[in-house]
Amino acid sequence: xxxxxxxVPRSSPxxxxxxxxxxxxxxxxxxxxxAKNVKLAKGETLTSVAKTAGxxxxxLAAANGLANPDTVTEGTDLWIPDVHxxxxxxxxxxxxxxxxxxxxxxxxxxxxxxxxxxxxGDGLVIPSK
Numbered sequence: 640x641x642x643x644x645x646x647v648p649r650s651s652p653x654x655x656x657x658x659x660x661x662x663x664x665x666x667x668x669x670x671x672x673x674a675k676n677v678k679l680a681k682g683e684t685l686t687s688v689a690k691t692a693g694x695x696x697x698x699l700a701a702a703n704g705l706a707n708p709d710t711v712t713e714g715t716d717l718w719i720p721d722v723h724x725x726x727x728x729x730x731x732x733x734x735x736x737x738x739x740x741x742x743x744x745x746x747x748x749x750x751x752x753x754x755x756x757x758x759x760g761d762g763l764v765i766p767s768k
Contacts (some may be wrong), residue, residue, distance in 0.1 A: 678716055680713065724760065
C-alpha cells in the first residue's frame with residue numbers, strides 16, 4: 640500500500656454506518672459521501688456529525704484518533720472517512736474495482752486478515768486514491 644493511502648489506522652473492521660443515514664444505491668450497497676474535512680460547529684457533537692455522515696460516533700472517533708470522543712469542542716477539525724457498506728453477494732474484488740482501489744489496500748486499511756471473512760452489512764473504510 641502506498642504511503643498515506645489509508646488515512647485511518649484500523650485495529651478491527653469498521654462497524655457498519657448508521658443505516659437510516661446512508662443513501663442506498665441500485666445494487667443494494669451503500670456508501671457515505673467521499674472523505675472530507677469538517678469543523679465542529681457550535682452545538683454539534685461527535686455523535687451528531689457522525690450521524691449526518693452516516694457513521695457511528697465510534698468510527699468517527701477512531702478515524703480521528705480520538706481516545707475520548709467527549710473531549711471534542713467547537714472548532715475541532717474532523718476527518719470524515721469514505722465508508723462502503725458491503726451488500727449481500729458483494730466481493731472485495733467487485734468493491735475494489737467499482738471504487739477504483741486495490742483489494743490489498745482495502746484489506747490493509749481495514750486490518751482484514753482473511754478476505755473470505757467479510758459480511759453483508761459490514762462497513763469498510765475506503766482508502767484514498
